[in-house]
Amino acid sequence: MTRRLASLAAVAVALTLISAAPALATTVVPVSDTDLAAQATAIVLGRVTTIQSHLDSGRGQIFTDITLAVDEVLAGPALPVSVTIRQPGGRAGGYEMWIEGSPEFIIGERVLVFLRVARDGTLRVLHLYQGKFSVMVDPLTGRDVAIRITGAGVRVLPPLRPGAAPPPKDTHELDDLRRTIRALRGPAPPPAQAAPLETAPTIGSAVVEQHDAFVFNGTTPARWFEPDSGQPVTMFLNSSGEPAAATQGFDQVRQAMAAWSNDPQSNFRYADGGFTSAAGFRFDGVNAVSWNDPDDVMAPPSNCSGVLGMGGFFRSTTESRDVNGTTFYRILEGDVVINNGWEGCGFYESFLNFAEVLTHELGHVLGLGHTSDTTATMYAAAHFDGRGASIKADDIAGLRYIYPIPALTLAFASPTSGATVSGPVTVSLTGSGxxxxxxxxVRLDGTTIGSSASFPWNTTATADGAHTLSATLTDSAGRTASASISVTVANSSPPPPPPGGTLLVAITQPSNGATVSGVPWAVMWVDGQSGSSNTFTLTLAGQTMGTTTTASRGPISMPYDTRTVANGSQPLTATVRDATGNTGSATITVNVNNAGAPPSITASFTNPPAGAMVSGMVTVGMAVSGSTAASRTFQLSVDGTVVSTQTVAGTTASYAWNTTSVGNGSRTLSLSVTDSNGGSSATVTRTVSVQNAGPLTASITTPANGATVAGTVTITVAASGGTTPFTYAFSIDGTQATVGTSSSYAWNSTSVADGAHTLGVIVTDNAGGSVTRSVNVTVSNASPPPPPPPTGTLKVYITSPSSGAAVSGTNWVTLWLSGASGSSNTYTLSVGGQTVATSTTSSTGPVSMPWSTFAAADGPQTLTASARDATGNTGAASIPITVANNGAPPPPPPPLGASFTSPASGATVSGMVTVGMSASGGTAPYTYTLTIDGGQAASGASASYSWSTTDVADGAHTLGLTVTDAAGRTASAARTVTVANAGPPPPGGTLKVYITSPTSGATVSGTVWVNIWIEGAVSGNRVFTLRAGGTTVISTTDSGVHVTLPWNTPGTPNGATTLTATVQDASGNSGSAAIPVTVGN
Incomplete structure (x- = not known):
């Protein structure tokens, strides 16, 4: 039994562009099986069927929906046969968000999950990974076992023995868990026979991606780049603080930041930015520490155990830097979030313990992972030993490795090593790091001769010959660097004395050839003087700039006004007279440049190009020219909103712009650059076009799944969304056959044995996103398959071509249909099991459908026509034919066209509406993609779609259609209609509808499951719509006579209301029922 502790659990989160990321941490107190069973809203045994990730671009977050086929409900309310869990994290739109310690899922995996209802009404796994078990058969006993995996990134709090590591996995007999759960919760009802539960509200983003797994493999490190230019990482505190104690935690955060900022041998510094309203893990440009889990990512604690907080970062994969031989990606933003519900727990009220874990989490924010040193604050288990906000030797070593102080260096700038010198010589040194x-x-042959970075050396006081100049540089931390050079002094034939005297004079500032302007300062020296009075005179272009008399031999500093002489090359002369009348002078040349004010600076964009079409993450390159200041501030705005402000020492800057944060269309980038030299500034704008496609989707359009094929078979793939161009990798039975940009592949099926085979394709877009699709076919090259007997209740006739005919080129097939009901008949034409054409029409014949015979191998084939009417009745007919093209190439297809067949343009619609779509020309089969007001509603081979208009507001709406043919060509059409759903229909109709729970007059609260039954409906799908007070709560399609729908009553005002269930069957028959209830939340 796990001992209860008042405890902190911190979750490290990495939100990145898709790629590997550092292994961060989740800190937990192990939760007992009894606690899990007691706290769970529902406990479900099932199998993973789909995994779908969504990008919530409005909040900079990603959520993933994991759908389970329910095998058994061990506790909680009756659930549908399929439920959806929504977990924070996943991959979508070129990003990856991951919470270490999240439960991982793989399609096909059998799982036992303990679920909770999140604040937004969705189902989530309770206590992250602790609430999920993988169920498999023990090969030794043959019994089912449930295994809970403890991830490498999980940080386990006490009670662990000192130095002990958490167990890698926790295994239970499944029957033992069943007994534990049922002993605590009692028996649970079986799954309801209903449609998949809509457990997650729609996210405001069109970016949706299908995946085979919900997992994360992070290994590549990341670090902040700001410390390299002397800038701190600024953290802000959410001003609300801990709701139960408005300032609690502020001091502990500041202490934790100070712990990482006070190492003199690391260049990393946190800075306190004050308070902010920003909260949660959001890519919003603010490094924030916030409280009360605004996004309800963490389950509330129970018995002072659970998850207290999360800490981590967002990272770019377009910027990297090598430090100590390791490549690091750039951290763009870091956040820490503290959970709510910990008031009254002793740990939470122990500031030393709180400070320790905040120090640990801020260590993750700066890029550190876990260490094997058990004494370190970054160890995988907390200590609670009173250390508070402190870091140990191993933590410091990691900090210095990621953020080292640049190495201290020293070099002689003049004279150069091996130089021959004479007379007065300027010794100059350069140091860095x-x-x-x-x-x-500075020493000459071991004797100190100077203590500054630049000074004159009178070589005449040194004997001719070889000598050594050596220097030592010491920084403020006591580090040292040394340098030495060899020079040869040659004064045996001293240079003639300067004109008018014998003194040696030197100008050490400015340097010879320097460009000067305004009023700079000159530095002069003299050697060989007598007496205690030396008069220094400075002239520029023959004009006296100043005179001074002093006992010093130097350095003597004197200003000179360059604005009094002409621009260009001018002589600068220093003349000295000593007390006995000896004189000397020295002259250098300077370039005077006083053409007016300093040149103005110019701002520019280096990327993206003007007018470019951009999508996903885009690096905005910024530059400035003409600036001579020590630093420059770049401020970037998108459509007037500031998205980045950076102060840099260089003349360039960059920003990773997430274009999905704005809508598609023309966008204006504005750049303002201000330098630190008097505040000179410049601005520039650039217009680009944002075009973010929907998620990458693909399907194998030919051959059909389950088809029987022979000879040469064309495998055709239709892909859309993502970022073009696409790459197609075709495989046969898992072995790659070809890869390239063509969406079709001619496969010679005679290269494999007759029998079952799997055709696969991996479609990869230009942004690295990929989808995998496959179909199963049966190869039969021994002889053509016999025509299947007619099936179904409809009678189908093929009147052209005739049975046994030889066909070639484009052949028109004429069909007739008898016994159909309704006004919509779908005809499908196939050859050798491969679909070659599909058409939907109200006609029962003659119906003519073109077929390009070049898609089939020459020789005997079977031509099959199948039909389905509006009520679901089917029929088929087949004839033998012979394809005789003699290998001739197919003629070009007619142009592809797209159109709507219903509803009419401008029509007013309500309730359930059939949207009819049509395609012409091109190469069949077609993929129809339907959008409603720009959001994708359906995509597939079906040319019709049942649209529930109650899902949108009354008013004008736009239907969009994109048709993609087998060759990848596209055509589009659009149509505007007006939705007018004044309100739900009155109770009644031709169908009988019953609401069996809740009961009439009941008082309801929370999430209520509404049971609906119908009688009198025709076979096929039925649309069930549930309304509360006239407002649609949920609408779903199901073929059964009973559904159970969830109603989140907090979305309905308290008080009396009417609950109405409306049902429409496949023939348009409808009915409804209503009961009075009272909402009491």
Whole structure:
């Protein structure tokens, strides 16, 4: 039995562009099976059927829906046969968001999950990975076992023995868990025979991606780049603080930041940015520490155990930097979120313990993972030993490795090593790295001759011959660097004295050839003087700039006004007279440049190009020219909203812009650059076009799944969404056959044995997204398959071509239909089991459908026509034919066209509406993609779609259609209709509808499951719509006579209301029932 502790659990989160990421941490107190069973809203045994990730671009977050086929409900309310769990994290739209310690799922996996209802009404796994077990058969006993995996990124709090590591997995007999659950919760009802439960509200984004697994494999490290240019990482505190104690946690956050900022041998520094309204894990440009879990990612604690907080970062994969031989990606933003519900827990009220875990989480924010050193604050188990906000030797070593102080270096700028010198010589040194300020010690043959980075050396006081100049640089932290050079002094034939005297004079500032302007300062020296009075005179272009008399031999500093002489090359001369009348002078040349004010700076964009079409993550490149300041501030705006402000030492900057944060269309980028040299500024704008496609989708359009094929078979793939161009990798039975940009592949089926085979394709878009699709076919090359006997209740006739005919080129097949009901008949034409054409029409004949015979191998084939009417009745007919093209190439197909057949343009519609779509020309089969107001509603081979208009507001709406043919060509059409759903129909209709729960007059609250039954409906799908007070709560399609629908009553005002269930069958018959209820939340 796990001992109860008042405890902190912190979850490390990495939100990144798709790629590997650092292994961060989730800190937990192990929850007992009894606690899990007691806290769970529902406990379900089932199998994973689909995994779908959504990008919520409005909040910079990703959620993934995991759908389970329910085998058994061990506790909780009666559930449908299929339920959907929504977990934070996943991959969508070029991003990856992951919470370490999340439960992982794989399609086909059998799982036991303990579920809770989140704040938004969705189902989530209770206590992250602790509430999910993988169920499999023990090969030794043959019994089912439930295994809970403890991820490598999980941080386990006490009670662990000192130094102990958490167990990698936790295994139970499934029957033992069943007994534990049922002993605590009692028996549970079986799944209801209903449609999949809509457990997750629609996310405001068109980015949806299907995946085979919900897992994360993160290994590549990341770090902040700001410290490399001397900038801190600024963290902000959400001003609300802990709701139960408005300032609790503020001091502990600041102490934790200070712990990571006070190492003199690391360049990393946190800075306190004050307070912010930003909250949650959101890619919003603010590094925030917030409280009360605004996005309800974490389950509330129970018995002072559970998850307390999360800490992590967002990362770019377009920017990297090598440090200590390791490549790091750039961290763009870091956040920490603290859970609610911990008031009254001793741990939460122990500030030292709180400070320790905040220090641990901020260590993850700066890029550190876990260590094997059990004494370190970054160890995988918390200590609670009173250390508070402190870091240990191993933590410090990791900090210094990721954020090292640049190495201290020293070099001689002049004279150069091996130089021959004479007379007065300027000795100059350059130092870098370490921590300033610096001190210098310069020695000649071991004797100190200077203590600054630049000074004159009178070589005439040194004997001719070889000598060594050596120097030592010491920084403020006591680090040292050394350098030495060899020079040869040659004064045996001293240079003639300067004109008018014998003194040696030197100008050490400015350097010879320097460009000067305004009023700079000159530095002069003299050697060989007598007495204690030396008069220094400075002239520029023959004009006296100043005179001073002093006992010093130097350095003497004197200003000179370059604005009094002409621009260009001018002589600068220093003249000295000593007390005995000896004189000397030195002259250098300077370039005077006083053409007016300093040149104005110019801002520019280096990427993306003007007018470019952009999507996904785009690096915005920014530059400035003409700036001579020490630093520049780049401010970038998108459509007037500031998205980035950066101060840099260089003349370029970049920003990773998530284009999905704005709508498609023309967008204006505005750049303002201000330098630190007097505030000079420049602006520039650039217009680009944002075009973010929907998610990548693909399907194998030919051959059909289950088809029997022979000879040369064309495998055709239809792909849409994503970022073009696409790459297609075709495989046969798992072995790659070809890869390229063609969406079709001619496969010679005679290369494999007759029998069952799997055709596969992996479609990859230009952004790296991919989808995998496959179909199963039967190869039969021994002889053509015999025509199947007519099936179904409809009679289908093929009147052209005739049975046994030889066909070639484009052949028109004429069909007739007898016994159909309704006004919509769908005809499908197939050859050798491969669909070659589909058409939907109200006609029963003659119906003519073109077929390009080049898609089939020459020789005997079977031509099959099948039909389905509006009520679901089917029929088929087949004839033998012979394809005789003699290998001739197919003629080009007619142009592809797309159109709507219903509803009419401008029509007013309500309730359930059949949207009819049609295609012409091109190469069949076709894929129809329907959008409603720009959002995808359906995509597939069906040319009709049942649209529940109650899902949208009354008013004008736009239907969009994109048809894709087998060759990848596309055609589009659009139609505007007006929706007018004044309200639900009155009770009654031709169908009998019953609401069996809740009962009439009941008082309801929370999430209520509504049981609906119908009588008198024709076979096929029925649309069930549930309304509360005239507002649609949920609408679903199901073929059964009974559904159970969830109603989230907090979305309905308290008080008396009417609950109405409306049902429409496949023939348009409808009925409804209503009961009075009272909402009491």
């Amino acid at each position: 370490g921590t300033g300020p610096y001190s210098f010690n």
